[in-house]
Amino acid sequence: MKEIEKVAYQDNAPKGADPDGIYFVQVDSAKCQACGECDNHCATGAIQSINEAGIRQVVNPAACVNCGQCLIHCPYGAIYEGVGYVDEIMAKLKDKNTVVVSMPAPAVRYALGESFGYPPGTYVGGKMHAALKKLGFKYIWDNEYTADVTIMEEGTELIERISKPGKERPLPQFTSCCPGWMKFVESFYPDLLPHVSTCKSPIGMLGALAKTYGAQTTKTPPAKMYTVSIMPCVAKKYEGLRPEMASSGFRDIDATINTRELAYMIKQAGIDFKNLPDAKPDPALGMSTGAATIFGTSGGVMEAALRLAYEVLSKEKLAPPDVKVVRTHEGINSAEVKVPKFGVVKVAVASGLDNAAKLCDEVRAGKSPYHFIEIMTCPGGCVNGGGQPLDPSVRSASLFQRTIASINKRFNMRTAG
Amino acid sequence: MKNVVQMTRRSFIKATAIAAGYAVLGFNLTREAVAAGLDFLTARQKGVYDADANKKVYPIRKSQDNPMVQKIYDKKHGFLHDGPCGHKSHELLHTHYQDRSSAVKALKEKGVKLKV
Numbered sequence: 001m002k003e004i005e006k007v008a009y010q011d012n013a014p015k016g017a018d019p020d021g022i023y024f025v026q027v028d029s030a031k032c033q034a035c036g037e038c039d040n041h042c043a044t045g046a047i048q049s050i051n052e053a054g055i056r057q058v059v060n061p062a063a064c065v066n067c068g069q070c071l072i073h074c075p076y077g078a079i080y081e082g083v084g085y086v087d088e089i090m091a092k093l094k095d096k097n098t099v100v101v102s103m104p105a106p107a108v109r110y111a112l113g114e115s116f117g118y119p120p121g122t123y124v125g126g127k128m129h130a131a132l133k134k135l136g137f138k139y140i141w142d143n144e145y146t147a148d149v150t151i152m153e154e155g156t157e158l159i160e161r162i163s164k165p166g167k168e169r170p171l172p173q174f175t176s177c178c179p180g181w182m183k184f185v186e187s188f189y190p191d192l193l194p195h196v197s198t199c200k201s202p203i204g205m206l207g208a209l210a211k212t213y214g215a216q217t218t219k220t221p222p223a224k225m226y227t228v229s230i231m232p233c234v235a236k237k238y239e240g241l242r243p244e245m246a247s248s249g250f251r252d253i254d255a256t257i258n259t260r261e262l263a264y265m266i267k268q269a270g271i272d273f274k275n276l277p278d279a280k281p282d283p284a285l286g287m288s289t290g291a292a293t294i295f296g297t298s299g300g301v302m303e304a305a306l307r308l309a310y311e312v313l314s315k316e317k318l319a320p321p322d323v324k325v326v327r328t329h330e331g332i333n334s335a336e337v338k339v340p341k342f343g344v345v346k347v348a349v350a351s352g353l354d355n356a357a358k359l360c361d362e363v364r365a366g367k368s369p370y371h372f373i374e375i376m377t378c379p380g381g382c383v384n385g386g387g388q389p390l391d392p393s394v395r396s397a398s399l400f401q402r403t404i405a406s407i408n409k410r411f412n413m414r415t416a417g
Numbered sequence: 418m419k420n421v422v423q424m425t426r427r428s429f430i431k432a433t434a435i436a437a438g439y440a441v442l443g444f445n446l447t448r449e450a451v452a453a454g455l456d457f458l459t460a461r462q463k464g465v466y467d468a469d470a471n472k473k474v475y476p477i478r479k480s481q482d483n484p485m486v487q488k489i490y491d492k493k494h495g496f497l498h499d500g501p502c503g504h505k506s507h508e509l510l511h512t513h514y515q516d517r518s519s520a521v522k523a524l525k526e527k528g529v530k531l532k533v
Binding site for chain 2: 020042043044045046048059060062063106107110111119120121122123125145147148149151152153155156157160182183184185186187188190193196198199200204205208209212213216244245247248283284285286287288289290291292293294296297298300304307308311318321322327329357379380381383384388391393
């Protein structure tokens with residue numbers, strides 16, 4: 001175990017393991033105070049009381065979508081991560097025969113600063129790129145580039161589905177970039193899988209492009225390349241291990257870490273983050289747009305896709321590009337977007353899997369009026385993902401809760417024992 | 418939760434402890450904690466939209482206008498020259514999914530209660 005930004009991580013960097021058998025988050029029963037706060041943040045019920053004392057556990061990996069919302073909301077720091085690649089990455093960065101490349105997600109750059117004293121929401125993209133370079137990453141590629149590519153693929157797929165809807169590719173189309181949602185729909189609504197976009201997530205795309213297109217452009221043998229996915233997320237560790245993520249002929253994603261682990265690596269290396277000059281990513285697989293960065297928030301993928309779909313369907317320019325009606329903080333948000341020469345595009349955005357389930361039930365019943373549905377597991381989207389730095393108030397306000405809980409725990413232990 | 422009307426010794430002590438806690442520390446502490454949590458979540462989302470609207474951070478705001486996106490899809494020399502959803506895209510950028518419901522079903526048959 002290693003403590004990383006106030007969260008415990010197991011030193012476990014699986015290779016070729018079946019991700020379905022891994023506990024990506026689990027409860028340390030010695031630290032659990034049986035308060036049950038985690039229950040409130042678990043959409044599937046995977047985390048539950050396992051004895052009369054009320055101690056929680058993730059009962060089986062099959063039921064857990066790995067979102068990590070329980071972990072970031074636990075007032076006692078009792079939940080740990082089961083997979084950590086930090087040591088392996090540090091070793092690869094020192095190895096002269098390995099070309100290590102970075103692939104940070106959009107949402108990382110809006111929370112990484114918190115670990116260095118910036119207020120939440122501060123954009124630190126330039127410093128993040130500079131820090132990655134300093135850590136020894138050879139190529140600073142950026143997942144935002146493939147967020148733009150995702151829009152091209154997923155937007156085109158949507159337009160194809162709208163113009164030729166069929167049994168194999170029905171409407172509505174669901175987004176496919178959130179790994180918590182993907183495991184959820186595969187596990188609980190498999191009958192709806194034809195509705196899900198066939199597009200890989202942006203990181204799935206970047207992993208595959210890195211070892212093909214990226215290898216070609218930089219003249220790097222793909223066998224020497226080591227790709228590091230840097231995410232605001234825990235579930236992306238599961239996605240990186242999916243057996244099918246090997247379309248480059250190699251493992252597309254060699255390691256997945258989250259924002260907390262990147263902050264830890266920067267601190268371990270003694271980098272003065274606050275005084276770093278801003279740096280840009282390497283353009284070929286790094287240049288990105290505003291449409292890409294909004295992937296990190298609920299409603300963002302929808303808005304980015306509409307910025308493309310509007311122009312393709314109407315053959316007119318969308319100016320200004322804001323589609324504010326789809327911006328979603330919580331719950332379900334639906335909107336009708338008028339597109340000239342086409343008509344109305346009906347869309348819905350769900351934040352949280354309990355809300356996603358409502359939209360899924362509608363589709364299952366054949367009553368869904370939408371063309372396109374965006375699902376994000378975490379409230380407000382990836383910026384509030386399970387891999388982000390902790391909200392200090394979750395642990396600091398717990399003096400009172402701590403007292404109550406320890407009284408409760410002691411009492412319950414006695415009566416249960 | 419088992420029985421609301423008839424209070425057990427255990428739940429009585431629990432309720433007393435919570436009441437005492439509130440009496441000592443007050444409601445404001447908890448209320449403030451909840452409010453701080455909400456601000457925290459929205460601040461990050463606001464940061465994203467501010468950057469999208471800031472020309473110095475993102476001079477281009479549509480994916481199709483990204484020069485490196487145009488380059489990869491270039492009809493003559495692009496790596497994905499057959500365009501979005503073309504042959505090469507399907508090979509590298511699209512995927513298939515797996516029905517994982519049997520594992521969940523097996524759990525439920527063992528008596529594990531889930532929310533979905």
